[in-house]
Amino acid sequence: MAVLSSLPGVITLSVVFLFGCIGETISEKAGNLNLGIPGIMCFGVVGGTLGSLIYMRLIYPVMPVTANAFGLVEFISYALLILLGIVFSFAFGAIGGLIYSFLTTTLKANQNVTGLAITTFGAGIGDFFMSLLRSGDGFDLCERVGKIYGFHLTNATLSDKGLIYDDANWHMGFISSNNPVANIFSQPSLVYICFILAIVVFIVLNKTRIGLSLRAVGENPATADAAGINTDKYRYLATIVGCGIAGIGGLFYLIKSQGSWDGTYELQSYGWMTLALVIFTIWNPLIAIAGSILFAFLYSIPSYLNVDMVTGMFLTLTPYIVTVVVLIFTSIFGKKNVLPPGSLGVNYFREER
Amino acid sequence: MIKNNNAAKPLPTEKAKKEKKKLFHVEKRFNMALWQSVLVRFGFILVAVFFGLLVLTMAYSKINPFVSFGNLFIGAFGSLDKFLEFLRDSALLLGVGLALIPAFKMKFWNLGGNGQILAGALVCVMLMVELGGTMPDFVIVIISLVAAIIAGAIWAAIPAIFKAFFNTNESLFTLMMNYIAAGLVGIYIYWRFPDESSIVPAQTHGRLPILFNSNVLIILLVATTFVGLFLYLKYSKHGYELSVVGESINTARYVGINSKKVIIRTLILSGAICGFVGFLIASGIDFSITKETTHRGMGFTAIMAVWLAKFNPIISIGTAMFITFITKGMSQVQMSNSRYITDDSATNIVMGLIFLFVIASEFLVEYKIMYNKNGKETDIFEIIGNFFKKVFGPVGRFLKKVFVPVGRFFKKVFTAVGRFFKKVFVAVVRFFKKLFRIKDKPEKKPVKDAIDSFDEDSIEDSEPEKSPSKKATSGKKKSQKEGK
Numbered sequence: 001m002a003v004l005s006s007l008p009g010v011i012t013l014s015v016v017f018l019f020g021c022i023g024e025t026i027s028e029k030a031g032n033l034n035l036g037i038p039g040i041m042c043f044g045v046v047g048g049t050l051g052s053l054i055y056m057r058l059i060y061p062v063m064p065v066t067a068n069a070f071g072l073v074e075f076i077s078y079a080l081l082i083l084l085g086i087v088f089s090f091a092f093g094a095i096g097g098l099i100y101s102f103l104t105t106t107l108k109a110n111q112n113v114t115g116l117a118i119t120t121f122g123a124g125i126g127d128f129f130m131s132l133l134r135s136g137d138g139f140d141l142c143e144r145v146g147k148i149y150g151f152h153l154t155n156a157t158l159s160d161k162g163l164i165y166d167d168a169n170w171h172m173g174f175i176s177s178n179n180p181v182a183n184i185f186s187q188p189s190l191v192y193i194c195f196i197l198a199i200v201v202f203i204v205l206n207k208t209r210i211g212l213s214l215r216a217v218g219e220n221p222a223t224a225d226a227a228g229i230n231t232d233k234y235r236y237l238a239t240i241v242g243c244g245i246a247g248i249g250g251l252f253y254l255i256k257s258q259g260s261w262d263g264t265y266e267l268q269s270y271g272w273m274t275l276a277l278v279i280f281t282i283w284n285p286l287i288a289i290a291g292s293i294l295f296a297f298l299y300s301i302p303s304y305l306n307v308d309m310v311t312g313m314f315l316t317l318t319p320y321i322v323t324v325v326v327l328i329f330t331s332i333f334g335k336k337n338v339l340p341p342g343s344l345g346v347n348y349f350r351e352e353r
Numbered sequence: 354m355i356k357n358n359n360a361a362k363p364l365p366t367e368k369a370k371k372e373k374k375k376l377f378h379v380e381k382r383f384n385m386a387l388w389q390s391v392l393v394r395f396g397f398i399l400v401a402v403f404f405g406l407l408v409l410t411m412a413y414s415k416i417n418p419f420v421s422f423g424n425l426f427i428g429a430f431g432s433l434d435k436f437l438e439f440l441r442d443s444a445l446l447l448g449v450g451l452a453l454i455p456a457f458k459m460k461f462w463n464l465g466g467n468g469q470i471l472a473g474a475l476v477c478v479m480l481m482v483e484l485g486g487t488m489p490d491f492v493i494v495i496i497s498l499v500a501a502i503i504a505g506a507i508w509a510a511i512p513a514i515f516k517a518f519f520n521t522n523e524s525l526f527t528l529m530m531n532y533i534a535a536g537l538v539g540i541y542i543y544w545r546f547p548d549e550s551s552i553v554p555a556q557t558h559g560r561l562p563i564l565f566n567s568n569v570l571i572i573l574l575v576a577t578t579f580v581g582l583f584l585y586l587k588y589s590k591h592g593y594e595l596s597v598v599g600e601s602i603n604t605a606r607y608v609g610i611n612s613k614k615v616i617i618r619t620l621i622l623s624g625a626i627c628g629f630v631g632f633l634i635a636s637g638i639d640f641s642i643t644k645e646t647t648h649r650g651m652g653f654t655a656i657m658a659v660w661l662a663k664f665n666p667i668i669s670i671g672t673a674m675f676i677t678f679i680t681k682g683m684s685q686v687q688m689s690n691s692r693y694i695t696d697d698s699a700t701n702i703v704m705g706l707i708f709l710f711v712i713a714s715e716f717l718v719e720y721k722i723m724y725n726k727n728g729k730e731t732d733i734f735e736i737i738g739n740f741f742k743k744v745f746g747p748v749g750r751f752l753k754k755v756f757v758p759v760g761r762f763f764k765k766v767f768t769a770v771g772r773f774f775k776k777v778f779v780a781v782v783r784f785f786k787k788l789f790r791i792k793d794k795p796e797k798k799p800v801k802d803a804i805d806s807f808d809e810d811s812i813e814d815s816e817p818e819k820s821p822s823k824k825a826t827s828g829k830k831k832s833q834k835e836g837k
Contacts (some may be wrong), residue, residue: 125705
């Protein structure tokens with residue numbers, strides 16, 4: 001029962017991991033081991049906050065979202081909120097990805113070092129601009145935006161009595177009901193967008209020509225180059241799109257915490273967890289859906305179960321141990337499709353041998 | 354579709370040719386003078402610091418960038434204590450860097466410095482807690498030193514063994530080991546001290562002995578390690594072997610080097626030094642342990658330090674000091690502006706910018722950009738040089754035209770003046786020589802004799818010459834005589 005009641009929160013947390021994991025998977029499939037994901041997520045938080053502040057300043061006064069009536073105007077307003085948040089956090093994450101891929105692909109800098117530098121830089125940018133954006137009335141705005149994001153679009157269709165508004169949390173629908181199964185499906189709309197995105201990315205990576213070229217670039221750039229694929233272009237695109245998606249993960253972190261913010265420390269640890277998740281899910285976005293839920297479950301279960309601190313700490317440690325075990329097993333018994341991309345972490349310079 | 358496209362374009366070959374001719378083209382650079390590379394890097398660092406201060410001033414207009422720049426230095430050199438602390442932190446960072454150098458030279462991406470430090474520190478603190486009071490302190494120090502080194506070595510050896518035998522990706526593995534170590538620290542704290550708000554109290558037993566100041570011994574110990582590792586890398590067979598493995602595993606195999614053995618051996622060394630640093634932190638500074646014992650990721654910062662130094666131990670002294678200087682300085686900047694900056698975001702921004710800019714500058718050192726013009730390729734540095742020549746050439750020529758005649762004129766004038774002055778001075782010097790020779794004599798001789806000889810000399814010298822100066826001298830002599 002404790003497990004069932006924890007599931008809504010677990011799924012919300014898992015989406016932060018999943019966004020980061022999808023982004024990093026795309027990037028790594030193209031051969032860029034982007035250790036800057038924690039920093040990129042911080043970029044995304046700044047972008048998402050900026051987007052939602054713009055929404056609050058420009059659109060919310062014109063088209064306020066009220067819980068009592070949910071008509072076309074509210075729907076458009078809500079869609080714009082989601083859209084602005086996504087666009088801005090994607091753009092900010094993509095800027096981080098652009099810096100990374102410019103340094104590694106064009107300037108052939110070492111990927112590990114560049115990633116660590118991006119992480120440091122992103123942490124600084126995140127702390128700095130969040131404290132700036134949240135100073136004054138920005139603080140209040142962030143809280144409100146965080147709560148509006150918690151407005152569950154799906155319940156508009158799920159509930160047969162129309163919309164039930166929980167005043168305290170801005171939660172809609174079944175969240176206040178006693179049906180735990182229904183609670184699982186009471187999620188912010190970005191959750192569903194994320195799951196759909198994972199499936200789309202899986203199809204693009206594995207079933208299309210673009211995906212084939214991308215994987216070729218990641219496996220063996222020299223061969224891909226000989227086959228006429230523009231390796232630089234693919235690496236740039238993969239990293240920028242991947243970082244943009246990871247940036248949306250930063251936005252979702254803000255939604256998950258309902259607009260409250262206490263420094264980048266927690267988000268950074270989520271970012272590192274994301275890197276583990278990519279290995280755990282053997283570079284497959286479909287497995288990543290299940291994997292991220294498992295990781296989020298292990299991460300947050302101690303607060304739901306009545307275990308003592310030591311056991312709780314050990315449970316939060318298990319994701320990393322499991323990742324190590326997966327890493328070892330894939331390297332020992334690995335077939336080609338479960339191994340890391342062949343040139344992961346190695347830059348390609350055509351004139352080098 | 355493809356066929357149609359081809360048909361539409363009349364000359365596909367020409368287009369292909371055009372595409373082949375890229376405007377810019379990158380080549381590997383094999384020779385760059387040291388001063389050039391240093392110039393490039395420092396130029397980029399300056400740009401980064403400039404940008405960082407720009408960000409700060411833009412956001413908080415009340416912060417004076419020049420005052421901040423001054424604070425940057427106060428943070429590291431403000432007082433003796435601050436300076437020693439700066440040296441100590443640089444030494445610790447250098448210590449971690451030293452641990453990473455052999456691994457990186459072998460192209461083993463050891464991102465697990467944090468975990469290895471934590472493993473060493475954890476074991477050290479455990480021994481301090483458990484053995485404290487049961488035996489003399491120096492025994493505890495020795496036992497915990499050995500145990501910390503072994504713990505660090507084990508923590509690094511686990512990924513190394515899997516890398517050597519199964520080619521497991523080492524950067525991801527070591528990264529995970531960091532979190533496992535941090536988790537173990539948390540588990541230990543909650544298990545051993547569940548009541549005291551889950552903090553390990555500062556231990557009194559088994560502390561590192563104090564030499565003058567609590568920081569001095571740490572600095573000396575790291576310096577010793579530095580010398581040892583430097584000799585190991587430079588002069589031992591092991592040091593040579595690991596660089597061969599780093600260059601090419603196939604070459605190593607061909608020469609008969611057992612690369613598996615080398616990988617495991619080197620990582621044990623690497624982890625041992627990390628464990629040693631963990632021991633220094635736990636036993637010499639904190640006397641306790643938290644997940645933050647690694648000073649917010651010293652393992653990662655050390656990677657930057659040694660990478661900037663191109664894995665050269667001696668240069669990494671400088672880079673470690675530089676990074677510590679910026680960290681210390683920025684925390685001072687933050688403290689003096691604590692009203693505006695509440696966290697260490699400013700430090701992170703400036704450090705991140707410096708890292709990114711230096712990484713970018715590395716490209717100019719490693720590669721050269723060739724500019725393609727009519728099939729002729731030239732280095733873009735040369736083009737910039739030529740551009741400067743073109744711009745400044747005419748200016749130079751003009752200045753030459755103007756200044757050469759002026760110079761000549763001045764030369765003439767000054768030589769003439771010089772000659773005149775020479776004449777005058779020679780004359781004056783001669784005059785004074787005479788004056789002093791006369792003056793000198795009375796001092797050397799007894800007073801009575803002096804007066805006698807004085808008269809004779811003056812009469813003999815002055816009479817043949819008939820110049821106006823003579824009268825003045827004779828007058829002076831007379832007055833001197835009268836005085837005596």
